[in-house]
Amino acid sequence: MESKEASDIRLLMNDVLVKNGEAGRLKDLLTKLLMESGWKDEINLMCRNFIQERGVDNITTDDIVNEVTPAARAKVPAEVKKVLLDRIRTALLKEIEDRDKENGS
Numbered sequence: 001m002e003s004k005e006a007s008d009i010r011l012l013m014n015d016v017l018v019k020n021g022e023a024g025r026l027k028d029l030l031t032k033l034l035m036e037s038g039w040k041d042e043i044n045l046m047c048r049n050f051i052q053e054r055g056v057d058n059i060t061t062d063d064i065v066n067e068v069t070p071a072a073r074a075k076v077p078a079e080v081k082k083v084l085l086d087r088i089r090t091a092l093l094k095e096i097e098d099r100d101k102e103n104g105s
Contacts, residue, residue, distance in 0.1 A: 013092060022091040026084060033080045043072045 002010070017023040034040050046068050051059065 013088075016095050017088070017091060020091065020095060022087075026087060026091075029087065030080070030084060033083060034076070037077045037080060039072075039075060039077065039080075042075060043068060046071060 014023070017026065047064055050064055050067050054063070
C-alpha cells in the first residue's frame with residue numbers, strides 16, 4: 001500500500017502534468033509505442049483466448065479486465081517504460097525550472 005506522502009506526491013505530479021498538457025501527450029505517446037511494439041495485438045489475443053476458454057456467455061467485462069490486467073502490465077516493454085519515465089522526469093524538471101524563473105530564483 002502506498003504511503004500518504006507518496007500518494008500526495010503522485011497526485012501533485014499528475015496535477016502538474018495535466019495542467020501543462022503533458023499528460024495528454026504522454027498518453028498519446030504511450031498508445032503509439034504500445035502499438036508499435038505489438039503489445040496491443042498481444043493483449044487482444046490474451047483477451048480472445050480468455051473469452052474462448054470461459055465462453056462468451058459465462059464472463060463479464062470485469063472478469064476479462066481482472067484476468068488480463070496483471071499480465072498486460074507485466075508485458076509493457078522496458079523501453080516503453082523508460083521512454084515514458086524520461087519524458088515525465090523532463091516535464092517535471094521543466095515545470096520546476098519555470099516556477100523558479102517566475103519566482104526570481
